[in-house]
Amino acid sequence: MKQPNVVVFFTDQQRFDTTGVHGNPLGLTPNFDRIARAGTHLYNMFTCQPVCGPARSCLQSGKYATTTGCYRNGIPLPQETKTMAHYFKDAGYSTSYIGKWHLASEDPVPAHERGGYDEWLGANLLEFVSDAYDAVLYDNENNRVKLPGYRVDAQTDAAIRYIHKQQDMDHPFFLFLSYLEPHHQNHTDNYPAPDGMEEMYTARWTPPDLAALGGTAHQHLGGYYGMVKRLDEALGRLLDALKSLDMLDNTIILFTSDHGCHFKTRNGEYKRSCHESSIRVPTAIYGPGFMGGGQVRELVSLVDLPPTLLDAAGIEVPADMQGNSVVPLVNRTAAEWPQEVLVQISESMVGRAIRTERWKYCVVDPHKHGGEHAGSERYEEAFLYDLQADPYETNNLIGMETFEAVTSDLRHRLKARMTEIGEPEFEIVPAEQRHPRQRSVTVGEMKHDNWPKHT
Known part of the structure; x- marks a missing residue:
């Protein structure tokens, strides 16, 4: 054939x-x-x-x-x-x-x-x-x-x-x-x-x-x-x-x-x-x-x-x-696979995001226009969503102290993915901390997404 x-x-x-x-x-x-x-x-x-x-x-x-x-x-x-x-x-x-x-x-x-x-x-x-x-x-x-x-x-x-x-x-x-x-x-x-x-x-x-x-x-x-x-x-x-x-x-x-x-x-x-x-x-x-x-x-x-x-x-x-x-x-023969996808956002903003099984994390440069600049040397944290608790992304968690460990982990993962594809040197500025009264997330929750890979 x-x-x-x-x-x-x-x-x-x-x-x-x-x-x-x-x-x-x-x-x-x-x-x-x-x-x-x-x-x-x-x-x-x-x-x-x-x-x-x-x-x-x-x-x-x-x-x-x-x-x-x-x-x-x-x-x-x-x-x-x-x-x-x-x-x-x-x-x-x-x-x-x-x-x-x-x-x-x-x-x-x-x-x-x-x-x-x-x-x-x-x-x-x-x-x-x-x-x-x-x-x-x-x-x-x-x-x-x-x-x-x-x-x-x-x-x-x-x-x-x-x-x-x-x-x-x-x-x-x-x-x-x-x-x-x-x-x-x-x-x-x-x-x-x-x-x-x-x-x-x-x-x-x-x-x-x-x-x-x-x-x-x-x-x-x-x-x-x-x-x-x-x-x-x-x-x-x-x-x-x-x-x-x-x-x-x-x-x-x-x-x-x-x-x-x-x-x-x-x-x-x-x-x-x-x-x-x-x-x-x-x-x-x-x-x-x-x-x-x-x-x-x-x-x-x-x-x-x-x-x-x-x-x-x-x-x-x-x-x-x-x-x-x-x-x-x-074929079920993959030894490993990336645990997040990288998204580059232009025109409306100069932004970068990663989406994991559970989390969405996005940074932007509010001082640059997305139609004029492909990227930035300085990003600020803008969005964090817990897709397990909030699948329709109506509650932005960025800056909340109870999610500081999650945000730190995602910040490092985003940096690694951006560097891997050859983006120029940059920094990510953490969001100003907020102190709402709501639940915290455990380290176990942060590290483990127990969703099945195949059904």
């Missing part, structure tokens, strides 16, 4: 709790839930940069945004940066990109800024050149192509046409299918679902963090959920196409998203924060090497996915990739 085909089904701004396997009661994602249960569900999956362009640079390269230099939107991916397309192409794959790119300097995207993909039907800023029922992309020759139908359906049709062309080829393919949905439509600041679907989901179910904090959730959740529903239907259509062409058994399908959405509850927009609503995303891998993988509970980062796909396809993982393949986790 030839090497497996690989499809990346990539959504934009999708919260993890839109899926049934993460407790959403609305039945929005039967196809995602199915591949998560039959394949491998990366239950604790996090972006390493909760904003579009930087997250995409990490997923394409397997490197952190400060390494590629794409620490904010609007910075093109350096042409010397090798992407997954380069590695798959070198291994004999045909490569194709369909949809939103957000790593170039302009639209249409010049050929030299397409990250090495051979076949192209994309746009740098899809939200600006198209609309929900005005699906416009650009082809290999940068001709404007207007596709029929709702934008999700139009891109899915294009992907199925590409897959159909590959069925008689003697080499495998790597397809990166990048949707804008369920991202908001920028010029209207709303979430345009397919006609009739927003009404189906308005005032149905609100995640507890949004119910507590408000924001724009009551205005936007109906449309957002309708978009998620149509994306899941697109996933089902893609699976059906592969099955009908006798390609499903030899195709790896990765479903993931660049970041989540907090609906203006944590700042004045939708992401760019350390909170679960911004950084935790739905992720499942289906196909050869991942069937029956179960629910992996280790903490996985977006930067881990490129080495994972290369590893699963039998391609040597480059030594300069900063993520780790999850294949040993799936």
Whole structure:
């Protein structure tokens, strides 16, 4: 059997709790839930940069945004940066990109800024050149192509046409299918679902963090959920196409998203924060090497996915990739795995955070602008959450004397992770101490998270 085909089904701004396997009661994602249960569900999956362009640079390269230099939107991916397309192409794959790119300097995207993909039907800023029922992309020759139908359906049709062309080829393919949905439509600041679907989901179910904090959730959740529903239907259509062409058994399908959405509850927009609503995303891998993988509970980062796909396809993982393949986790052969994920935050702030099984810890430089500075030489402690007692992050514990030992431990862990990936020398200034009357945390609680790694 030839090497497996690989499809990346990539959504934009999708919260993890839109899926049934993460407790959403609305039945929005039967196809995602199915591949998560039959394949491998990366239950604790996090972006390493909760904003579009930087997250995409990490997923394409397997490197952190400060390494590629794409620490904010609007910075093109350096042409010397090798992407997954380069590695798959070198291994004999045909490569194709369909949809939103957000790593170039302009639209249409010049050929030299397409990250090495051979076949192209994309746009740098899809939200600006198209609309929900005005699906416009650009082809290999940068001709404007207007596709029929709702934008999700139009891109899915294009992907199925590409897959159909590959069925008689003697080499495998790597397809990166990048949707804008369920991202908001920028010029209207709303979430345009397919006609009739927003009404189906308005005032149905609100995640507890949004119910507590408000924001724009009551205005936007109906449309957002309708978009998620149509994306899941697109996933089902893609699976059906592969099955009908006798390609499903030899195709790896990765479903993931660049970041989540907090609906203006944590700042004045939708992401760019350390909170679960911004950084935790739905992720499942289906196909050869991942069937029956179960629910992996280790903490996985977006930067881990490129080495994972290369590893699963039998391609040597480059030594300069900063993520780790999850294949040993799936096979239960991993000797060790990082006990936290690192998150770099830009634009809204210059921030850094780690998320462990139990704790969330974040530092910021309040004197620097996140759109102008990639990092800082001096951070101040800003957030500490006990995710076991406060999973919706409504009680910031930073500075509380009863959590001083926890904070100290997390401070050292964050410093170690930042240093490990090559961030310049810096200091972290402890928060001013507060003395509330509440419970303390024991050393045993601090050191031991008794959550299962696999179920």
